[in-house]
Amino acid sequence: MPSAWITEIEHFFISYNRVQGREYKPIKRGGPKVAEETLTNAEQRYKREQKQ
Structure with missing residues (x-):
């Protein structure tokens, strides 16, 4: 997978969680x-x- 795609996926998770307050x-x-x-x-x- 190209590095740029990985960067975009990381950005998605960072942004999504920020909107959720995390x-x-x-x-x-x-x-x-x-x-x-x-x-x-x-x-x-x-x-x-x-x-357990």
């Missing part, structure tokens, strides 16, 4: 492998929390 701050960028690992970890954490 702050959104991107912390880093990664490729597809990092995205998949992040989503997998979040899904596992969610499932663990639902069992």
Whole structure:
């Protein structure tokens, strides 16, 4: 994905959250492998929390 697209997506989330009265701050960028690992970890954490 071109860097300019990523910048536009980040800007969307920053603006959207600002309108909602929240702050959104991107912390880093990664490729597809990092995205998949992040989503997998979040899904596992969610499932663990639902069992409690």
